[in-house]
Amino acid sequence: MKVYARSSSRIIGLGLTTSALALAASVPTAAYAQDAGVEESVAPESSVDEDGNIILVTGIRAGLATSISTKRDELSIVEAVSSEDIGKLPDVSIAEAISRLPGLTTQRVNGRAQVISIRGMAPDFSTTLLNGRQQASSGDNRGVEFDQYPSELLSSVVIYKTPDASIAGMGLSGTADLRTVRPLAYGKRAIALNLRGEINSGGQLNDDVRHYGYRASASYIDQNEAGTLGWALGVAYLDAPSQNRHYKAYAYENFGGNQSRRDRISPDSADAALFLNGQEIFAFSRLNKRAAAIGILEWEPSDSVHLTADLYYSKFKQREVMRGAQWFSNVWADNQNFTNVTTQDIGGTLVGVSGTVTGVAPVLRNDYNTRDDELFSAGLNGEFSMTDRLRFIGDLSYSSNQRDESITETYAGFGCCGRINVNNGDRVFDSIGYDLSGLLNGGFPTYSEGLDYADASRVSLGDRAPWGGWGHDGATKEPHVKEDVYALDLGFEYDLDGFFEQFDVGVNFTKRTKSKAVDEFDLFLKNSRLQTLVAGEHLADPTSLDFAGFGNVLAVDLRTALPVYYDRVVFTDNNTFDKAWEIDEEILTLRAKATFNSGNLRGNIGVQAVHQRQQSSGSAINATLTPRVVTPVNVSKEYWDILPSLNLIYELGGGHRIRLAAAKVMARPRMDEMRASFIPSFPRNPCTPTAQVPTPCVVGVERTGLWSATGGNALLEPWRAKAVDLAYEWYIDRTSYISIAGFYKKLDSYIYTQRQVFDFTGLPIPPTSLQTPSQPNGLPPGVPVSPLGQINQPANGEGGSIKGIEISGALGFGKLTSALDGFGVIGSYSYTESNLRPTASTDETVRQATRIPGLSGTVYTITGYFEKDGFQARAAYRYRSAFKGEVTQLFATRGVTEILADKDVSAQIGYTFQEGSTLEGLGILLQVNNLTDSAYRTRIGTDGGGTRTADGGFLPETYEKYGRQILFGVNYRF
Numbered sequence: 001m002k003v004y005a006r007s008s009s010r011i012i013g014l015g016l017t018t019s020a021l022a023l024a025a026s027v028p029t030a031a032y033a034q035d036a037g038v039e040e041s042v043a044p045e046s047s048v049d050e051d052g053n054i055i056l057v058t059g060i061r062a063g064l065a066t067s068i069s070t071k072r073d074e075l076s077i078v079e080a081v082s083s084e085d086i087g088k089l090p091d092v093s094i095a096e097a098i099s100r101l102p103g104l105t106t107q108r109v110n111g112r113a114q115v116i117s118i119r120g121m122a123p124d125f126s127t128t129l130l131n132g133r134q135q136a137s138s139g140d141n142r143g144v145e146f147d148q149y150p151s152e153l154l155s156s157v158v159i160y161k162t163p164d165a166s167i168a169g170m171g172l173s174g175t176a177d178l179r180t181v182r183p184l185a186y187g188k189r190a191i192a193l194n195l196r197g198e199i200n201s202g203g204q205l206n207d208d209v210r211h212y213g214y215r216a217s218a219s220y221i222d223q224n225e226a227g228t229l230g231w232a233l234g235v236a237y238l239d240a241p242s243q244n245r246h247y248k249a250y251a252y253e254n255f256g257g258n259q260s261r262r263d264r265i266s267p268d269s270a271d272a273a274l275f276l277n278g279q280e281i282f283a284f285s286r287l288n289k290r291a292a293a294i295g296i297l298e299w300e301p302s303d304s305v306h307l308t309a310d311l312y313y314s315k316f317k318q319r320e321v322m323r324g325a326q327w328f329s330n331v332w333a334d335n336q337n338f339t340n341v342t343t344q345d346i347g348g349t350l351v352g353v354s355g356t357v358t359g360v361a362p363v364l365r366n367d368y369n370t371r372d373d374e375l376f377s378a379g380l381n382g383e384f385s386m387t388d389r390l391r392f393i394g395d396l397s398y399s400s401n402q403r404d405e406s407i408t409e410t411y412a413g414f415g416c417c418g419r420i421n422v423n424n425g426d427r428v429f430d431s432i433g434y435d436l437s438g439l440l441n442g443g444f445p446t447y448s449e450g451l452d453y454a455d456a457s458r459v460s461l462g463d464r465a466p467w468g469g470w471g472h473d474g475a476t477k478e479p480h481v482k483e484d485v486y487a488l489d490l491g492f493e494y495d496l497d498g499f500f501e502q503f504d505v506g507v508n509f510t511k512r513t514k515s516k517a518v519d520e521f522d523l524f525l526k527n528s529r530l531q532t533l534v535a536g537e538h539l540a541d542p543t544s545l546d547f548a549g550f551g552n553v554l555a556v557d558l559r560t561a562l563p564v565y566y567d568r569v570v571f572t573d574n575n576t577f578d579k580a581w582e583i584d585e586e587i588l589t590l591r592a593k594a595t596f597n598s599g600n601l602r603g604n605i606g607v608q609a610v611h612q613r614q615q616s617s618g619s620a621i622n623a624t625l626t627p628r629v630v631t632p633v634n635v636s637k638e639y640w641d642i643l644p645s646l647n648l649i650y651e652l653g654g655g656h657r658i659r660l661a662a663a664k665v666m667a668r669p670r671m672d673e674m675r676a677s678f679i680p681s682f683p684r685n686p687c688t689p690t691a692q693v694p695t696p697c698v699v700g701v702e703r704t705g706l707w708s709a710t711g712g713n714a715l716l717e718p719w720r721a722k723a724v725d726l727a728y729e730w731y732i733d734r735t736s737y738i739s740i741a742g743f744y745k746k747l748d749s750y751i752y753t754q755r756q757v758f759d760f761t762g763l764p765i766p767p768t769s770l771q772t773p774s775q776p777n778g779l780p781p782g783v784p785v786s787p788l789g790q791i792n793q794p795a796n797g798e799g800g801s802i803k804g805i806e807i808s809g810a811l812g813f814g815k816l817t818s819a820l821d822g823f824g825v826i827g828s829y830s831y832t833e834s835n836l837r838p839t840a841s842t843d844e845t846v847r848q849a850t851r852i853p854g855l856s857g858t859v860y861t862i863t864g865y866f867e868k869d870g871f872q873a874r875a876a877y878r879y880r881s882a883f884k885g886e887v888t889q890l891f892a893t894r895g896v897t898e899i900l901a902d903k904d905v906s907a908q909i910g911y912t913f914q915e916g917s918t919l920e921g922l923g924i925l926l927q928v929n930n931l932t933d934s935a936y937r938t939r940i941g942t943d944g945g946g947t948r949t950a951d952g953g954f955l956p957e958t959y960e961k962y963g964r965q966i967l968f969g970v971n972y973r974f
Contacts, residue, residue, distance in 0.1 A: 059867050059872065059912075060824075060865050060867045060872060060874065061734075061735050061812065061824070061867060062082075063081075063082040064082075064735045064810060064824075064826065065734040065735050066080075066082035066156070067079075067080040067081055067082045067156075068731065068734065068735065068737050068810065069734075070082070070156070070158060071737075071739075072729070072731055072737075074158070075164070075595070075602070075603055075604050075647045075649065076160050076161070076162045076163065076164050076647050076661070077160075077161045077162045077647070077659055077661055077725050077727060077741065078158050078159055078160050078161060079098075079101040079102055079103070079104065079158075079159040079161065079808075080101075080156060080157065080158045080159070081094075081097050081098055081100075081101065081156060081157045082155075082156050094146045094149050094151050094154060094157055094178065095113035095114060095115070095116055095146035095147060096112075096113045096151075096929075097151060097157070098116060098146075098157050098159065098176070099113055099116065099861075099878060100826075100828075100861045100863065100876065100878065101159060101828070102739070102741075102806045102807075102808035102828035102829075102830055103118060103119045103161065103804070103806045103828075103830045103832075103859070104116055104117070104118055104159060104859075105117045105856055105859050105880045106146075107854075107885050107899070108902065108936055109887075110242050110244055110284070110286060110962070111242050111243075111244060111930070111936070111960075111962030111963075112147055112242065112288075113146070113147070114145050114146060114147050115139075115143050115144075115145060115146065116146065116176065117173075117854040117855075117856075117883075118159065118161070118171075118173040118174035118176075119161070119173050119174065119743065119745075119802065119804060119830075119832060120173075120802060120804060120832035120834065120852075120854060120855040120856060120857075121172070121173035121802065121852070121854055121855070122143075122852065122853040122854035122886065123141075123142075123143030123144075123854070124141055124142060124143055124667065124670050125171055125172045125173035125174075125667045125719065125854075126143070126171040126172075126173045126174050126175060126176060126667075127142075127169050127170060127171035127175045127176070127667075128143075128144035128146075128175075128176045128178070129167075129169070129175060129176065129177040129178065130149075130177075130178045130179075130180075130310075130312060130377050130379075130399070131177075131178070131179055131180060131310055131379060131381075132167060132177060132395070133377070133379050133395070133397040133399065133487060134168075134169045134397075134399065134485050134487060134510060134512075135377065135399050135401075135485070136375070136377075136399040136400050136401035136483040136484060136485045136512075136514075137401055137483055138373045138375070138401040138402065138403035138481055138483070139403075139481070140481065140516060140671070140672045140894060141670045141671050141672055142668065142670070142671060144176075145373075147288075147290075147316070148290070148314050148316050148373055148375050148401075149178060149292075149314070150217070150236040150238065150290065150292050150314070152194065152217040152219075152234070152236040153180065153217075153234050153236050153292055153293075153294045153312070154178050154179060154180055155179050155180055155181045156179045157176060157177065157178055157179065158176075158177045158179065159174055159175070159176050159177075160174055160175040160176075160177065161174050161725065161743070162645070162647055162661035162663060162723070162725050163175070163643070163645045163663050163665055164593075164604070164606075164645070164647075165504075165591050165592070165593040165604070165605075165606025165607060165608055165643075165645045166491070166504050166506070166591060166593050166606065168487075168489065168508035168510065168587075168589040168591070168608070169508075169510065169587070169589075170665065171665070171667055172665045172666055172667035172719055172720075172721055172745075173667070173745075180232075180294055180296060180310060180312070181221065181232050181234075181296060182230075182296070182298060182308070183221050183222070183223060183230030183231055183232040183296060183298050184223060184227065184228075184230040184298045184300055186221050186223075186230070186232075187223065187227070188221075188223070189221065189222040189223070190219075190220075190221045190222075190973065191218075191219070191220050191221075191973070191974055192217075192218070192219045192971070192972070192973045193216075193217075193218050193971070193972050193973075194215075194216060194217045194218070194969065194970075194971045194972075195214065195215075195216045195969060195970055195971075196214060196215050196216075196925070196927075196967050196968065196969030196970075197212070197213075197214045197967065197968055197969070198212065198213055198214065198215070198240060198241075198965055198966060198967040198968075199211060199212040199213075199965075199966050200212070200241055200242070200243050200962075200963045200964070200965060200966075201933070201963045201964035201965075201966060202243045202245070202933075202961070202962070202963025202964070203243070203963075204243070204285070205243045205244075205245065205283040205284070205285050205543065205544075206283060206285040206321045206323060206540065206543050206555065207540040207541035207542075207543070207555060208285075208321060208540045208555075208557060209241065209285035209286070209287060209319075209321050210241055210287075211241050211243055211285075211963075212241065213238075213239045213240040213241050213287075213288075214239055214240075215236070215237065215238045215239070215240060216236070216237050217234065217235065217236040217237070218234070218235055219232070219233065219234040219235075220232070220233045220234075221233075228299065228300055228301050229297075229298070229299050229300075230296075230297075230298040230299075231295075231296065231297050231298070232294070232295070232296040233293075233294070233295055233296075234293065234294045235291075235292070235293045236290075236291075236292045236293075237289075237290070237291050237292075238288060238289065238290040238291075239287070239288075239289050240287075240288045240289075241285065241286065241287055241288070242284075242285075242286045242288065242962065243283075243284070243285055243286075243962065243963050244282075244283070244284035244285075244286075244960055244961075244962055245283060245284075245444070245547045245548075245960060245961045245962075246280075246281070246282040246283070246284055246324070246958070246959075246960050247279070247280070247281055247282075247439070247444055247445065247548055247958070247959045247960070248279065248280045248957060248958045248959075249276050249278070249279055249439065249940070249955070249956060249957050249958075250276070250277060250278030250279060250280075250328075251276075251277050251278065251940065251946075251947060252274040252275065252276055252277065252351070252940065252947040252955050253274065253275055253277045253330070253947075254272065254273070254274055254275070255275055255277075255330075255331045255332075255338075256270070256271030256272055256273065257272075261331045261332075264331045264335075264336065264337045264338065265331070265337075265338045265341060266337075266338070266339050266340070266341065267341065269343070270338070270341035270342075270343050270350075270352055270355075272350055273341065273343045273350040273351055273352040274349060274350065274351045274352065274947065274955075275329065275338060275351075275352045276329055276352075276434075276436060277328060277329055277330045278326070278327070278328045278329060278330065279326065279327065279329065279445075280324060280325070280326035280365075281324050281325055281326070281447070281545045281548045281550050282322050282323070282324035282326075282365065283322070283323055283324055283543050283544070283545060283547075284320060284321070284322045285320070285321050285322075286318060286319065286320040286321075287317075287318070287319045287320075288316070288317075288318050289316070289317045289318075289319075290314060290315065290316040290317070291314065291315050292312075292313065292314035292315075293311075293312075293313050293314075294310070294311065294312050294313075295310075295311040296308070296309070296310055296311070297309045303385065304384060304385040304386075305382075305383075305384055305385075306382070306383040306384075307380070307381070307382050307383075308379075308380075308381045308382075309378075309379070309380050309381075310377070310378065310379045310380075310381075311377070311378050312375070312376070312377040312378075313375065313376050313377075314373075314374075314375045315372070315373070315374050315375075316371075316372070316373040316374075316375075317370075317371070317372050317373075318369075318370065318371040318372075319368075319369075319370055320367075320368070320369040320370070320371075321367070321368055321558075322365065322366075322367040322368075322369070323364075323365065323366050323367070323543040323553055323554075323555050323556075324364075324365050324543070324545060324553060325362045325363065325364050325365065325453065325545065325550060325553055326362065326363050326365060327360050327361065327362040327363060327432070328360075328466055329357045329360065329432075329434070333359075333466040333467065334359045334360070334361060334427075334429065334466050335359050336357055336358060336359040336360060337357070337358045337359060338352065338355050338356070338357055339355060339356045339357075339358065340354075340355045340356050341354070341355035342354045342355060344437075344440070346440065346949055346953070346955075347949030347950055347951040347952070347953040348949055348950030348951045349949040349950045349951075351436075351440070351955075352436075353435065353436045353437050353440065354433075354434060354435040354436065354437065355433070355434060356431055356432065356433045356434070357431070357432050357434065358429070358431045359429050359431075360429060360430050360431070360432050361413060361414070361427040361428065361429050361430070361464050361466065362413065362414075362430065362432075362449075362453065362464070363411050363412075363413060363464045363465055364411070364412040364413055364453060364459065364464075364553050364554060365409060365410070365411065365412075366409075366410050366412065366554070366555065366556040366558055367407075367408060367409045367410070367558070368406075368408050368558035368559060368562075369405070369406065369407045369408065370405065370406045371403065371404070371405045371406075372403070372404045372405075373401065373402070373403050374400075374401070374402045375399075375400070375401045376398075376399070376400050376401075377397070377398070377399040377400075378397065378398050378399075379395065379396065379397040379398075380395070380396045380397070381393070381394070381395045382394045382395075388495075389494055389495040389496075390492065390493070390494050390495075391492065391493045391494075392490075392491075392492055393489075393490075393491050393492070393493065393506075394488075394489070394490050394491075395487075395488070395489040395490075396487070396488055396489075397485075397486075397487045397488075397489075398484070398485070398486055398487075399484070399485040400482075400483065400484045400485070401481075401482075401483050402480075402481070402482045402483075403479070403480070403481040403482075404478070404479075404480050405477075405478060405479045405480075406476060406477075406478050407476065407477045407478070407479075408474065408475070408476045408523075408558060408562070409474055409475055410461065410473065410474035410523060410556070410558065410562075410566070411461070411462065411463050411464055411465070411470070411473055411474060412459055412460060412461045412462065412464070412554060412556070413427065413428070413459065413460070413462065413464030414428045414430070414451050414453060414455075414458055414459055415427060415428035415458065415459075415460065415531075416457075416458060416459070416460035416531055416533055417460055417530075417531050417532070417533060426460075426531060427464055428451070430449055430450045430451045431450050432447055432448065432449050432450070433447065433448040434446070434447050434448075435447075435549075439956050439959060440955075440956065442935070442937070442956075442959075443935075443959065444547055444548045444549075444959060444961075445548060445549075446548065446549035447548055447549045447550045448549055448550075449550055449551055452551075452552075453551070453552065453553045453554060454542035454551070454552035454553055454554050454555075455554075456533065456534060456536070456539060456554060457533065459533075459554045460531040460532055460533050460534075461473060461525055461531065461532045461533075461534060461556075461565060462525060462529070462531040462532070463529075471522075472522040472523060472524060473523050473524055473525045473529060473566065474522075474523030474566060475520070475521065475522055475523060475571070476520070476521040476523060476568065477518055477519070477520050477521075478518065478519040478520070478521075479516065479517075479518045479579075480516065480517050480518070480519070481514070481515070481516045482514070482515050482516075483512070483513065483514040483515075484511075484512070484513050484514075485510065485511070485512045486510070486511045486512075487508065487509065487510040487511075488508070488509050489506065489507075489508040489509075490506055490507055490508075491504060491505060491506025491507070491591070492504070492505055492506065499596050499597070499598050500594050500595070500596050501595045501596060501597050502594070502595040503592070503593070503594050503595075504591070504592070504593040504594075504595070504606075505591065505592045505593075506590075506591050507588070507589065507590050507591070508587075508588070508589040508591070509586070509587070509588050509589075510585075510586075510587045510589075511584075511585070511586050511587075512583075512584070512585040512587070513582070513583070513584050513585075514582070514583045514671050515581070515582040515583075516579065516580065516581055516582075516672070517579070517580040518576065518579045518580065519570075520570070520571040520572070520576055521568045521569060521570055521571055522568075522569045522571045523562075523566040523567070523568060523569075524566065524567045524569060525565060525566060525567075526565060526566065526567055532565055534554070534556050534561060534565070537560070538556060538557050538560050538561040538564065538565075539554070539555060539556060539557065540555040540556075540557050541555060542554060542555050543555045547961070574621045574623050574628070574679050577618075577619045577621045577630050577677060578618075578619070578621060578675075578677045578678075578679055578711065579677075580618070580619065580677070581616065581617060581618045581672070581675035581676065581677055581712070582616070582617040582618075583614065583615070583616050583617075583671045583674050583675070584614070584615045584616075584617075585612065585613065585614050585615075585668070586612075586613045587610065587611070587612050587613075588610070588611040589608050589609070589610050589611075590608065590609040590610075591606065591607070591608045591609075592606060592607055593605070593606030593607075594606065600650055600651040600652075600653075601648065601649070601650050601651075602648075602649050602651075603646070603647045603648040603649055604645075604646075604647050605644075605645070605646050605647075606644070606645050606646075607642065607643065607644045607645070608641075608642075608643040608645075609640065609641075609642055609643075610640065610641045610642075610643060610666075611638065611639075611640050612638060612639055612640075612641070612668075612718070613636065613637075613638040614636065614637055614638070614674065614714070615634065615635070615636040615714075616633075616634070616635050616636070616674050616675060616676040616712070616714035617632070617633070617634050617676060618632075618633050618675045618676035618677030618678075618711075618712065618714075619631065619632060619633055619676075619677045620633050620677070620678055620680065620763060621677065621678070621679045621680075622680055622763055622764060623679065623680075623681070624680065624681060624682040625764055629764055631762075631763070633676040633677065633678075633714075634676065635676045635714035635715065636714070637714070637715050637717075639717065641664075641666055641718070641720070642664070643663065643664045643665065643666065644663065644664055645661075645662070645663035645664075646660075646661060646662045646663065647659075647660075647661045648660045648661070655730055655731040655732060656728075656729070656730050657728075657729050657730075657731075658726075658727070658728055658729075659725070659726070659727040659728075659729065659741075660724075660725070660726055660727075661723075661724070661725040661726075662722075662723065662724050662725075663722075663723050664720070664721070664722055664723075665720075665721050665722075665723050665745075666718040666719060666720045666721070667718055667719045668718050669716040669717070669718060669719070669751055669794075670751070670794075672712070672894075673712055673713060673716060673751065673794040674712060674713065674714055674716050675711070675712035675714070676711075676712060676714040677711055677712055678709045678710065678711025678712065678758075678791060678793070679709055679710055679711060680707055680708070680709040680760060680763060680789075681707075681708050681709060682706075682707060682708075706786070706789055707758070707760040707763070707787075707788075707789025707790075708789050708790050708791065709758060709760070709789065709790075709791040709792070709793075710791065710792045710793065711791060711792075711793050712793060712794065713756075713793045713794045713795055716751060716794060716795070716796065717749075717796050719747060719749070719750065719751065720747070720748045720749065721745045721746055721747045721748065721799075722745070722746045722748075723743065723744070723745045723746075724743070724744050725741065725742070725743045725744075726741070726742050726743075727739060727740065727741035727742070728740045728741075732811075732815065733812070733815060735810060735812040735824060736809075736810055736811045736812050736815055737809055737810055738808075738809040739806070739807070739808045739809060740805070740806075740807050741805070741806045741807075741808075742803070742804070742805045742806075743803065743804055743805075743806075744801065744802075744803040745801060745802045745803070746799070746800075746801050747799035747800055747801065747802070747836060748799050749796040749797060749798065749799045750796075750797055750798065750799050750800065750836050750838050750852070751794050751795065751796055751797070751838075752794065752795070752797055752838035752839060752840070753792055753793065753794055753795075753840065754792070754793070754794075754795040754797055754840045755790050755791070755792055755840065756790065756791050756792075756793055756795055757788055757789075757790060757791075758788070758789055758790060758791035758793075759787055759788055760787050760788070760789050761787040797838075797840070798837070799836065800834060800835045800836035800837065801834065801835055801836070802832065802833075802834040802836065802852075802855075803832070803833060803834075804830060804831055804832035804833065805830070805831050806828065806829070806830045807828065807829045807830075808827065808828035808829075809826075809827060809828075810824065810825070810826040810827075811824060811825055812824040813825075821868065822866050822867050822868030823864075823865070823866050824864070824865050824866075824867075825862065825863065825864050825865070826861075826862070826863040826865070827860070827861060827862040827863065828860060828861050829858075829859075829860040830858070830859045830860065831857060831858055832855060832856070832857060832859075833857060834851070834852060834855055836851075836852045837850050837851075838850060838851075838852055839943075845944070846943075846944065848944075849943045849944025849945075850943040850944070851884055851943060852884070853883075853884045853885060853886055853896055854883060854884070854885070854886075855883055855884070856880045856881045856882070856883040857881050858879070858880075858881040859879065859880050859881065860878075860879050861876065861877065861878045861879070862876070862877050863875070863876040863877075864876075869914070870911050870912045870913065870914045871909075871910075871911055872908075872909065872910045872911070872912070873907075873908065873909045873910075874907065874908050875905070875906070875907040875908075876905070876906050876907070877903070877904070877905050878902075878903070878904045878905075879901065879902070879903050879904075880901065880902045880903075881901050882898060882899060882900045882901050883898075883899055884896050884897070884898055884899070884942050884943070885897060885898075885899040887899075896942055897938045897942060897957070897958075898938055898939045898941065898942045898954070898957075899936070899937070899938050900937040900938060900939060902934065902936070903932070903934045904929075904930060904934055905930070905931040905932045905934070906927070906928065906929045906930070906931055907927070907928050907931055908925060908926065908927040908928070909925075909926050910923060910924055910925040910926065911923070911924055912924075921972055921973045921974055922970065922971070922972050923970065923971040923972075924968075924969070924970050924971075925967070925968065925969040925970070925971070926966075926967070926968050927966070927967040927968075927969070928964055928965070928966050928967075929964070929965040929967070930962060930963070930964050930965055931964060933961055933962070933963060933964055935959060935960060935961050936958070936959075936960040936961075936962070937956065937958060937959055937960075938956075938957045938958040939954040939955065939956055939957050940954055940955050940956070940957045941954060
């Protein structure tokens with residue numbers, strides 16, 4: 001049998017970067033059972049013609065075939081993306097690619113996919129591996145930020161939805177295994193180059209941050225002549241901008257409900273209306289620069305020895321400029337008035353949709369934020385065949401991730417000069433017209449200001465906030481996060497004849513250390529906070545807020561202006577200590593797995609025994625004393641978990657099969673919630689005895705001495721669940737399949753904030769001068785009546801279930817008729833629901849409204865493609881219904897918000913020069929991401945909270961637009 005390439009299907013270009021080269025090295029070689037006459041050496045991207053010759057097929061269909069082959073061959077239920085699929089789309093990160101898989105979704109951060117949710121569960125419930133090894137995260141918790149991994153340097157991604165007992169650290173919702181090339185499997189020398197330029201269709205929002213960039217990659221794979229030593233090198237560089245038009249509504253309020261304020265609203269018919277009481281309009285511009293590299297060395301001197309060393313490194317720098325205006329529209333601020341108000345009935349509630357607010361002093365913001373992430377991973381794997389049946393496998397790995405941020409905001413306003421800014425200095429008031437109809441109908445609102453906020457001769461630096469100001473002229477916060485993961489994995493595999501094919505036993509030890517600290521500073525204007533004009537050398541061209549009708553605002557270049565105009569003073573409060581913590585974990589996993597095969601039935605059964613030891617370091621921040629007393633706290637705990645697992649496949653024939661999987665699974669708690677830090681208080685309390693804190697009490701007598709606190713919980717145990725999966729699959733051919741799967745997870749407990757009994761023994765007692773003299777039972781004032789008190793902290797509480805159905809498939813239309821050869825479609829639909837209620841409330845209305853983060857009820861994707869004779873085209877649509885997402889909020893803290901439905905469309909066309917052409921191997925590409933400029937939207941309140949209309953509807957909060965990302969690229973392989 002000879003092998004040749006059919007020119008009409010020899011699609012080498014478009015995505016033929018490092019990842020495309022890696023694809024060839026990662027393609028499984030098992031044949032499809034239903035394809036009679038195909039030898040087992042035929043890869044899934046190949047087919048056989050009538051004469052029995054192998055026809056090599058590359059490109060979109062090759063990537064799809066590889067993904068389907070991986071899904072079919074794995075005993076666990078998995079989803080997969082091949083490198084060709086990723087390489088074909090110039091995604092900024094792997095998250096963009098795997099978000100098209102059934103049951104997976106991504107959350108956009110500044111317009112780019114960053115974190116993933118598997119089966120409706122937050123990133124905290126999943127684990128990310130690189131070549132089977134756990135990865136450190138630069139986030140506050142365990143969820144890996146996938147934009148640190150360029151798609152060009154990975155060969156494939158496999159998402160385990162059911163566990164494999166031989167892999168330590170599997171997640172509760174699933175596990176993402178990122179895989180790189182194996183040069184000996186590739187078997188030949190290859191060099192590939194890739195260059196793509198990009199531009200944002202929204203233009204340049206801030207004058208000093210461009211809206212165009214590029215990305216480039218190069219790879220080299222080779223082996224020695226004997227085929228015993230192979231190596232691969234790859235580099236990828238990203239220099240990409242992002243632009244964000246941002247608007248946020250603070251809250252809605254009925255001012256006319258207060259008799260004394262009704263005269264500030266006209267006409268009187270608007271007295272009963274809801275009014276927006278505050279807003280912000282910001283223009284964000286960010287440069288994202290990422291340099292990444294891989295190095296792989298593989299040595300196989302004989303059939304009994306196989307060694308592989310992997311190195312991965314990336315440095316990700318982000319520089320963000322934000323400029324804009326924010327102000328309160330509130331009758332309680334600066335004696336403001338609402339005039340010429342028009343109202344609209346929305347859901348049975350009257351809302352003031354347009355009018356004019358007088359007495360407004362906008363705060364002009366100039367912010368500059370930086371973030372540097374440095375990721376390093378190294379691994380050494382050795383496989384030694386001791387006999388023809390027995391193998392020893394050892395793996396040693398290290399992963400580290402460090403994040404350093406600086407978040408700086410400054411304030412300015414109209415009016416100048418010569419006033420000391422201690423009491424807000426000069427505050428010049430404006431009348432601002434507003435029309436919220438655009439916001440209420442899914443767009444930006446429209447404003448019209450009366451003053452020129454870009455006039456450098458009238459706009460000065462300084463605190464302009466109402467109610468006496470914020471007490472400083474700016475602020476800087478500098479979070480620092482460092483995580484290290486060390487792992488050693490040892491195991492034996494033994495092959496057998498008969499029902500059981502293989503036994504696998506082993507042990508894994510993983511040590512994880514993570515620390516976080518936040519340095520904080522107040523910024524004060526020099527010269528005793530004297531309001532100050534900004535010199536021209538520290539100004540950029542004004543920033544336009546015309547997208548919301550506001551006009552231009554002064555643009556200060558903080559990179560040069562900060563040291564000139566501001567003094568930086570260390571700021572410390574209780575939260576400074578509460579946000580500083582360190583977590584140490586040591587996880588020992590003992591495992592055993594048996595793989596079996598009997599006719600149409602095959603699968604594996606296994607068990608893991610996991611011993612977990614955790615230690616948390618933090619502080620007890622006792623602010624009841626003056627000055628506060630900060631006491632180091634160290635708490636540790638250890639426990640065992642037994643995790644059995646079963647994966648079964650029953651072949652029905654003709655490509656049809658049934659899968660069944662059952663397992664006990666777990667996920668380690670969030671690391672920020674495991675902090676040992678807590679903030680005690682010693683308030684005056686009415687005498688109310690409780691069963692939890694049985695203190696001496698005389699009803700009707702006020703007493704002191706009952707401790708309370710807020711903080712983390714170093715004794716948190718994992719999320720634990722029992723899971724069952726059932727799936728039907730039909731593999732029609734190499735690029736066509738149908739899958740229908742259902743899953744059910746029963747969580748034994750869920751972690752959420754609860755009020756717990758806490759022992760405050762050892763804390764210093766507040767001075768008696770701060771206590772009331774009345775104390776029951778003859779105890780002197782200020783002496784605690786009990787060391788027991790109560791604390792609000794995360795705790796393991798009531799569990800619940802998550803269940804869902806996933807339907808996915810792919811169809812090459814050439815299967816139906818030769819006239820449609822080259823056309824195809826890929827799609828999936830997922831529906832998920834949960835009765836988990838992460839709340840301590842006993843109010844059934846509150847419980848029903850409270851949901852877990854990350855859960856979208858409906859997610860679906862559809863992709864249509866064409867590929868033939870070198871031409872390629874693809875269009876994809878992705879939909880995610882509303883969900884509660886974790887975001888960065890005020891003061892650089894993490895919180896949740898209700899993110900509304902997300903819709904994303906991307907498209908690409910390209911051509912690859914075919915065999916025989918002088919440009920053979922060259923591909924060109926035009927790609928547009930976010931083709932419809934889909935908006936990011938949130939609403940006021942979460943879990944039923946926030947201001948609601950009479951019919952139970954919610955009012956809009958955030959509206960953002962990112963623009964279209966347009967890319968043009970060339971690829972060349974030789």
